[in-house]
Amino acid sequence: MHIKSAEFVMSNSDVAKCPKAKLPEYAFIGRSNVGKSSLINMLTARKSLAKTSGRPGKTQLINHFLINSNWHLVDLPGYGYARVSKNAKKTFQKFITEYFSQREQLVSAFVLVDIRHEPQTIDLEFMQWLGENGVPFSIIFTKADKLKPKAILRNIEAYKAVLLETWEEMPNYFITSSSNETGKDTVLEYIDTLNDN
Ligand code: GDP
Secondary structure, eight states: OOOOOEEEEEEESOGGGSOOSOOOEEEEEEBTTSSHHHHHHHHHTOTTSSOOOSSTTOOOSEEEEEETTTEEEEEOOOBOOTTSOHHHHHHHHHHHHHHHHHOTTEEEEEEEEETTSOOOHHHHHHHHHHHHTTOOEEEEEEOGGGSOHHHHHHHHHHHHHHHTTTOSSOOOEEEOBTTTTBTHHHHHHHHHHHHHO
């Protein structure tokens, strides 16, 4: 897919106020600092469509972007950032839960995972929750440029081993790097295919 246009539409914390248009929608979510903003900027070839974070955990809103006038890319807040207050965490959980359970336009979520780390409970629990709630998702491994190919394979195998304890099969996944654009075309083609279905 060629990205011809990418525009910010709105930010809010209330799923009821999200855009009414019945356009297919893809939500990007992951731990703070996982590289979500960089990935969104890479995918859309816009330098600062999503703000890359000086301060992780700052953007606690649902951000809608309209891509090629025919689908929405949704930038959701990063989770698992220790320095936000308990109240902020509760509010976050509430609107994220509401977003995923109520947003009919959502075609698929992309859960971002830093390829360098061992499987983290918070990510596994989040994927589990998506699965239990029938939300389709793929995993996007980020920052692949930071590891050698062998280490990438080893870490993905480790992830598979943990996921297959609870999942029948490994969820669909992508290996990406925003630094060298690894995975860009594959992710965009995947979205294109889903948009056509
Ligand atoms: P967010 O908090 O998930 O939106 O993460 P950001 O996109 O702001 O990135 C967090 C940090 O990781 C920044 O210092 C980025 O420069 C760095 N980063 C993000 N993606 C990559 C990547 O693909 N490769 C490398 N080497 N660094 C990355």
